[in-house]
Each structure stands twice: as C-alpha cells, then as structure tokens.
Amino acid sequence: MREVAVVAFAQSKSLRRELDRNEVEILIPVIGELREKSGLATGEIDFICSGSSDYLAGQSFAFVSGLDAVGAWPPVSESHVEMDGAWALYEAWVKIQMGYADVAMVYGFGKPSMGDLPETLALQLDPYVLTPLWPDAISIAALQARLCIEKGVTSERQMAEVAARDRKNALGNPYAQVKGEFEIAKLLAEPYLASPLRKHDCSPISDGASAILIASEKRAKQLAKRPAWIRGFTHICEPQDLGVRDLTRSRSTEIAAERAGVRKGKVDVAEIYGPFTHQEILIEKALGLGASTKVNPSGGALAGNPMMAAGLTRIGEAARRIWDGSADRAVAHATSGPCLQQNLVCVLEGN
C-alpha cells in the first residue's frame, strides 16, 4: 500500500436553510479555501471526485453543476459517487493507491432543506413494500432505538448524554449549527418526537459542503507540516431489510473497524457520523472505543449534518486533530442508508 495522507480540509457552515445561495455558490468558497490552504491550482490536482444526491436537489444530474465550482479547465480527471463525500474520498484514495494520481481533491455537498428530508429519505427504502408506506427517517431510526433500549444496549439517559456532550463540544466549532450546554434532566423532560426519540436525539437538517485534499507520500510531505496519514480505510454495506439485520449492533462497522485496524493502537480522537444519538452509541461500541478516546470533538453530526458532506467532514475534522498535534491517532466514520446500513471507517495517524 502507498502512503497517502489528508493534507487540507475546508467546510462551509452548516445552516438549517441556505436559501440565498445555490449549491455552486456554497461550494465555490469552500473549494477556494482548500486551494488557498494548499497553494495548489486545479491543474496540479490529478483526480477529483465528488459526492451528492439528485433526490436532495430535486433534479437529475445535480452534480453536473457542482463541477462549475471547480474550474474544470483544462479538463480534469473526475468522477462522482451518488454517496456521501466520504466514499468519494475512498475512490480518490484508490486512484492514488493504483498509482493513477498523486494529489486528489474530493468534495461533498447537499441542500436537504429544499425538500422534506425525513420524507425524502423514505425513497431510499424498498420501493415495493416500504416506500408506499412512507415511513419517515425519524420513525425508522426510532424503531431501531427502541430495540436498543429494550435490549439494554443503551438508555434514553445515555442518549441524552451523547447529545449534550456533542453539542457542548460544538461550542468550539464555528461551523456547527446546534451547540450549547444542556442539562440532561431537562432534555429528558422534553416530549418525544417519535418515541423513544426526542428532538435532541436527532441530528439537525443542514445545508452545506466540505472538501478535502489527499496526497501520496512525497506530495503530502510538501503540502502539510504534519500530514494525517491514512493507515486504514474500508467500508461495508449490510442488506437493507430491517428484518434480516441485528439492529442493536453495527455489524458492518465492526467488520470495517477490524479490517481498518482500529484496535491496533490507541485511538485519541474519533469523529463519528451518528445521525441519531443511539446510532452514535452503536458506532462507538462497534469501533471498540474506550474511555481514553475523545469522541466528536467537533460536535459530530448531531451538531451539523449536511447530507452528502457530513461523512467527509468527519474525516476532515479527524485530520485537523492530527495536524494540530492534539491527536496522534484518530478514527473517522461515515454512514449512509437507514439504520446505519452502510459504514466507512478511516484510521489516521500523525507518525
């Protein structure tokens, strides 16, 4: 395997409703910042990959206009996944591994506020037997949460603690959307949104974008003082059918964590993409994190969840902790699909 590192990261603020800018106008400053930080021109980037969703945008080929933000001239080697940007990063990493590229740029963007996100996500389900019932994404997650609680995997209190922890952490994150100090007792006194989930258990709906630059060893050392080396990178997808999966654990994350070698060393920081509090707890368990790991210093998805970028942002936030020396080893996680169907694990190291 070639040594590849995350060398630059930029993101927009997560906003509940970015009505005044279209996707390109959100992306341009993010990609501009990435260029500025790295000092690279488009021509010095060997491969570009993006992640976005046509259904979030409400139009076919929505990613095509995203290319307008790149300045793809002269023409670029470029690809797109209909997935979170974290998987676009995976594709770019593969291109470096095979020797096709040395420097790659990746971006993800989404404006879920344009539609009714929990309802739009019902279109991800089996179109024959589930979508016609239009179960919204919050209800689907709530079915999983109850299973977890009744099996004793977690509790409403523990879930509230996760929400409070993440949103307190987010106080230090200028890009976060939901932040503050919350009392557990007060959170637990709130009514259910979809029992057993309360509002604080759910990530917000966020518009936003993020972008990352990765590079092979030689270039990485030129581009960053302390590159965040990718030492494990894998992803696994489970069958979607809720009935055939054990929803009280994340088996796909367990497999991915094993293959990525998460437990081969101490994990200082973990950035987890948990769209719901109980899911963040399931991922923590699946990654096998201990008390010494600081989880979601950025606040995680519970503080800001720009769909299609939020997973990529986790990797950027983890890399930031390597760059500034606050972590020597970090784990980033991304998810997609109902009830943590598909999960990606990326291990980053400073040495």
Add this chain to the structure above:
Amino acid sequence: MPPPTERALTAPHTLQYTYKRSLGKVLSAFFTGLRDKKILGVRRKDGSVLVPPKEYDPDTAESLSEMVEVGPGGVVRSWTWVARPREKQPLQHPFAYALILLDGAATPLLHAVDAGSEAKMKTGMRVRARWAPQTEGAIRDIACFEPEEKK
C-alpha cells in the same frame, strides 16, 4: 466570499411521477396474495420464512421461490409513535409504525398499527392485519394492523 447580500428568488418545485414497477415472480406472488387477502413469505434454505419476501436471500444472494403463507396475526417487535402523521402516511390520525413478526415468519414486516393511543402500544403485543375495503395488489391492501382482541 462575502455573505449573501440580497435574498435569492425561491419558488416551489414538485417532482411527481407514478412509477410502474414490474415485479418478477416472487413479488408478483406476494402482491397477488395481498390482493386475495393473504400474506406470503418465502422460504429460505434453512427453512425459515422471510417476510416480506424477496427473490433472493439477502445474506447469500441465493435464489428463493417457495412461497409460504404467514400471519395475519403477529407480535410487535419494536414500534414508534407518529403523533402528527404526514399526508402520505397510512393513517391520518396518530398511529404507530411497528416491526411486526407475523406468525410463521422469521423476519418482521414494517407496517402501521392503529392502536388509538401511544399508551396502548407495547413491544410483544399481538396485532392482526386489517384489510383495506378494496384490495388491488399493493402493500396498502393491508390498511394497517390493529391490536388483537384478548381471548
């Protein structure tokens, strides 16, 4: 980049289409069953019955074809309460979405339960399919499930 200086123009935009889905043998049997007020699963290699059925085993991708009738009663495995139903959802008054393990099935089916109030919902409770007045071969031929009368 400076923050937006003026309000952008916005307008409603609707994506609307009625998809026509061909089904293949297993799903065709399932929906034909619903039209005839029967719930069918499909037998997996280990003998267990997958509900709703698929033409393949989700774990191994092996082809499946032997249809088996299940239900119409079953047990709630998990549930959540929908206090304010959305327009497209199966019931327009408060209801529960639930994972329901039908009698004879190894995997639960997701559907709506018309329980009247959240207090009446309980994991482990027995429910039974309530059929729509008109059945046409769709998942909503089951209007919803309802608590089974205690005997």
Add this chain to the structure above:
Amino acid sequence: MSEPVEILKTPVKLDYTYSAGQSASRFLRAMAEGKLIGQRCPVDGRVYFPTRGSCPQHGALMRPEPVELSDRGTVVTFSINRVPSENIKLDLPYAPVQVLLDGADTILMHVLGECPIDQVHMGMRVQAVWKPKSEWTTSIGNIKYFKPSGEPDAPFDSYKEHI
C-alpha cells in the same frame, strides 16, 4: 381467481423549495424589468448570459458589476424539434436556437418565431420579441421568442467558436 398482479403503481410526489441563488436572482430580477443583465468572468473578462454566479471555466465568482446586453443577436446553431414533451408547451415543429447576444460571450438557448421552419439557418440575425409588459415575471420566458431581424447574416468566423 383473477390474473396475477404483475405491475405495481407507486406514485412519488416530492415538494421542494427551489432557490435560484444570488447571481441568477439578480439576472432574473432584471428580466422582470425587461433588462438583460450579464456578468463578467474575473479571469478573462468574458461576459456570461445568463449567469449562474460563477465562471464554470475558472471556478470563480463573477464580477459583481452588471453588464447590460442588447436583445439582438446571432443564431449560432439550431435544431428543429418535432417531438412532443410534457415539459414544453410549444406547437410542433419549432426551432430551438442558440443565440449569441450582441455583447455576450456565451450562448442563450431559446426558440425562434415568425420564421418559416425551412428558413432557419446558422448566422441568422435575430431580435427578441417580448411578452406584453404586464406579463413580465422573473423569467427568461419574458422573451416570447426570437425573430429574424432582417439584418444580413453574420459571417461564420464571427460565431464559430460558440458552437
């Protein structure tokens, strides 16, 4: 027993709030006043109309100053459409044209009117025919269509780089 169920109809209707974004909103508001407003690329100074806020070639935000354009131009290329479509409310056949407006450096996709279909050609000079002012909205549709202006054809070299 009746026939087996072989087709499942599943209606999908999703409602969105679409945003035109900053730059396009400026151009659309000008349209409502009967003005054609383009913007310059900060890198090469070329005038884009309609503008979507950025120069796609350079990935840069357009210069903010508006550039007002003429409503006359040249047909760069065209086709003749004989296919009905739910999305288009025009009588068939009609000619979609790519118009290079005078003063602009990009083409505008629109349709041609007041011209027999067999006389449409590349290089044809055209001018906009506007809807009555009372019907103007924030839409490029304020221009009903382009019609031949009667000027002599533009030479091929003057527009060939825009095909």
Add this chain to the structure above:
Amino acid sequence: MAELCGIVGIGQTRHQAARKDVSMAGLIREAAERALADAELTWKDIDAVVIGKAPDMFEGVMMPELFLHDAIGGAYKPMLRVHTAGSVGGSTGIVAASLVQAGIHDRVLTVAFEKQSESNAMWALSISLPFSVAVVAGAGGFFAPLVRGYMRRSGAPEDTGIRVALKDRKNALKNPNAHLQIPDIDFDKIASSPMLWDPIRYLETCPSSDGACAMVMAKQALAEKAPRKPAWVHASEMRSEPTMFSGRDAVIPRATLDNAKNLYKKAGIRNPRKEIDCAEIYVPFSWFEPMWMEGMLIAEKNEGWKMTYEGATAMDGDFPVNMSGGVLSSNPIGASGLLRFAEAAMQVRGQAGEHQVDGARKALGHAYGGGSQYFSTWIVGSDKP
C-alpha cells in the same frame, strides 16, 4: 499499478423496451449471474460490488443500490455507487477495475443498469426547474444543434448519419441481446423515418431500454487461472469539463481530445487506427460516430465522416465500430457505457459470437455523457499490457 486487472466474466441481459417479467433485482441478477457463470464463480467469491446507473429519478428510488446490492451478493461487503451522467457505465467499469489494480480486492463484481420502463426517460431527463423555460426535449434536443455544428464544420455529406445507423442496425441483427432488431432495415427506411430533432431522424436515434451489464474482474494471479481467457485492462482514462463556458467547443470538446491522448499514452498506443482492432463507442445519435472518431483521435479533424463513408467502421472495415449494434440498438442509459466496455472485452476474448471481429486482440471501450462533457474510456487486450 500495483496489480494487473483481468476481466474474467461478462454477462448482460436481453435488452428491451420494458422487461415486465423482472423486478429491478431480477434484472441486475440476470446480468450478474451470467457474468459469474462465465467466470465459473459464485457470489461468495466476490470481494466487493460496484454499481452504476444514471439519475435516480428514472426508477424513483433514492440511491437504489442500498436496497439492491444484496441481490448481487453484496451483503457485508464494500459497495460503491457511481453516477457520472451518460458516461456512468464506463466510469463504473473503471472504478471496479481500479479496486483490483490498486491491490485492494482480489475479485470485484460490477453491475450497471437502468430500468427505464419504470418511468419515462424523456421526463426524467428534462425535469423543468423554476425560473427556466424548457426549450428542448430530451437528449436529442440537446445534441441536435451540436450535430448541425459538426456538419457545418466538417462539410460531411448529409447522409453520413444514415450510413452509420444502417451499419449499426445491421450489426444489431447479429447480437441476440440487442433491443432494436429491424430485419428489413435499409438506407431508405432510415432516410424516410421522421425527423425528430432536425437533423436527427427517428432511426438515427437510440431507443429507451431496460437492461443491465455485469463484469467480474480479478487480479492477475486469479485471472490467469480463470476458465476462459481474460481480457486484460491496458489503460483507462476519464476527463470532464464544464457544461458551458464562453468559447467552449461543444462539438469536439477538449475533454475528449485530452482523454484520448492520455489513454493512448498509458496504453502505449502511437497509432490508434492501426493498433486498435475494433471499438465500441457511445453513439446515441448516429452522427456521433464520426464526431467521436475525431474526438478519439482515430480520424483527422473534420474527416471522421470519411471513415463511415468509406466503410472503415463496418464489420469488415479496417476499424470496426459498434459491432454489437451499439447504443443505437440498446440503450439502458446507466448500463450503456459498461456495455461498450464489456463488448470491447468480449471481442478480445473472442466471445462475441456472430458479431466477433476476427482476430481482435486490442479493443477500445468508450462512453460519454452530460453535455458532451464527461468521457470515460478503456483499452483492453488479449495479451497482458
């Protein structure tokens, strides 16, 4: 490159306007099972799956690979979903090959599909947005002005497009999987078919199809042991440019030229016309054959039409193109690019049956999409690179 990639299994469905006999899962399984059978492998032998298709609005499912991947043995494996507009099938093949070439996986299954009969392709491709006025319908409306631009620039005879269509439609008669099979096809039939988007006639356009294509790719050590001769991936390349900018050449965009140059360089090809034995090129409207002959640097500028005119691109010509009948004969959009890539591989494996080019040892697979702005291509060979 860490590893060589060999294509050891290829499968495709029978393409037709509406495959009413199968579900979406059934459609992709049909292609995948055939690819596995060709490779004499089972679902268990696959390490990862890569799925490609065009916009989700075609089938009305958001990211349908999430509910579908287990139908092709993807449970608890890595899964990627590619979407790069019309070139997506090609890009999907490239991503799958990359996973092997990078040394990450031993065997990868890739499937690209479209089930266009679930909706209406014209609708899905031309969804009107607020503030805009739709002036063209479907892809034909978009590409017709470019075709006119090409005719003007090159001075190509007006019947060039008819000749391409005639050749591809005759080739399709030799391909049992092709959607459009018109046994009594002749020049006059095409010439007299209705003009849809002038200058594009009805029989010069692609159909709307349901279909899927699958390939199994393996690393060198495994490909060498495959029951049938593998096709080796010699090189692949992708290029994209913006849809529109001032002065953009949308007829023969720079992205295709750059793509071609880099592809040949990586494949060690100096004279593509001589060194490549045959090609499957993405030609949804007949005129794009001469355009892409130039765009792929196989013909000189403004002379692509001569290849068609002189019969060079016919089955018995010196550079056969679209032996399968091409996109003009089958067009499940998401799969169309992968079908081009797969047909190229079938040629160098000698498994193209009636439409086999004798002795083909090196072939080009090509796809493009968007507003002629996304290009993905590969070169495959009977011999290792």
